[in-house]
Amino acid sequence: MTDQTASAPGAADHLPGDVKVADANARAKPGTRVNGSTVVMVLYLLFLLLPIYWLINMSLKTNAEILGGFSLYPRNLTFSNYETILTDPSWYMGYVNSMIYVVMNTVISISVALPAAYAFSRYNFMGDKHLFFWLLTNRMAPPAVFALPFFQLYSSVGLFDTHIAVALAHCLFNVPLAVWILEGFMRGVPKEIDETAYIDGYSFGGFFVKIFMPLIASGIGVTAFFCFMFSWVELLLSRTLTSVDAKPIAATMTRTVSASGLDWGVLAAAGVLTIVPGALVIFFVRNYIAKGFALGRV
Template identity: 45%
Template sequence: MRGILLRGGVFVLLAGFILLPLAQTFVLSFMSTLPREGMVEGQWSLINYRNIAADPALVASIGNSMIYVSLNVALCIGAGLPAAYALSRYRFVGDRHFLFLLLAFRVTPPVVLSLPIFILFANAGLVNTPVGIALVHCLFNLPIAIWILESFISAVPREFDETAFLDGHSLPSFLLRHLIPAIAPGIGVTAFFCFIFSWVEVVFARILTVTGGKPITMAINALFSFQTDIGLVMAMTVVSLIPGVGLIWFVRNHIARGFTIRA
């Protein structure tokens, strides 16, 4: 009994340590933290969320983030699935080394490639656009997508492919009708990680959005000034958490099944 109580107490303390900053963020987002006419500091109000809706730059930053994150996830899965299938089903000299090379590229610090990427994207006219951020995020997230999808495809027996081909399916038909439903948990895990890595990335978001196309991370950073409206910052932070929480809810079953399968 004492051991159960001890573990329960440790769990409560750990949960409180993790959730306390989130709870404080949520509470402050509903408070007026600057002097305003007809409103005292600390008063509960929706003024911060109304200010977000009334600011075109903040609204645009939310839309920009949703655009480039969605494009990043779609590109990573669309390009990673055929590559992962090829690496899983076909053998060639250096195939395993190629997988490790992909992982080594992923752990390269993004700031090392910031200058050449900026020059390349500037010449291509992709600076200050959500598409540019999506492409550079795909460059770094694609190795992770290939690694995750390759492991899930390798868990599917080769006889599954052969049976579908004997039934007359082409490779695209097999991928769409049979393989994708079979590895849906892996696709859910891949989408989750690609979304998270892209949503919280700030290095390329800062470099590639000099005058326009700023994502929500840069919009929050721009709110800090000599007299920062903490309530507005916290409200934007809460808004930035909503898509991530929504994605986790949407793919929660796939994520749970995915980690169970790979375990």
């Protein structure tokens, strides 16, 4: 880098014109560095995508081919594994169940988090900081600690093996997440907007729904994505709280492994199908992923 900065000695004495020259040179020349970056990125992406490729590869083979010999790509391309899943209710109902409780959870989380996030971003009130911290501890709590008590709690109120039980259990970490992310977005909206709306005679509810929510629409979208995702990827609680009627796809997968043992093709196909929902919508939130994972900060 050093030798490439063109007008070396005394460049600082000159005025912006020179800076531009130096800038242009620095941009044009370091071809080596760009190549280095490309190599690093290609290697890293290769590392990320190889295991996923292998899963897809497996899902397109028959079990005979998987166990018969090693090959880098499916020789006899087959979709029978996917057919098995999409025609057998005990398989595809897993996806339906997962979808149901994930959507329920997302709706519940966002609708309770919206007013709370607004309160945290706009007002000081007694205990607000403690409350905010307490919410965070729930996001950080190990689900393993809650598995047994949840099981007993939901059994005792007759909600065991229902979708709503899993949806409520996942609120444990999704509501705090939603509050934190939404608060991060709401802080970016100037307070003057609220005040102007009140002067214009809006009630709180009218202002919130008609003016404020459209302003943070992207924030709501991002929050929905993260609630959806964290509920979708969780296994421990959803498996503990269900047995038959609301059994999620994740649990269906683990049980099939232990039961039939060697059905690798179907297992791989089921895995691929669980990646699809996230992969479909990730493009829309790509610029907010860091923000979402960092709980609305960054």
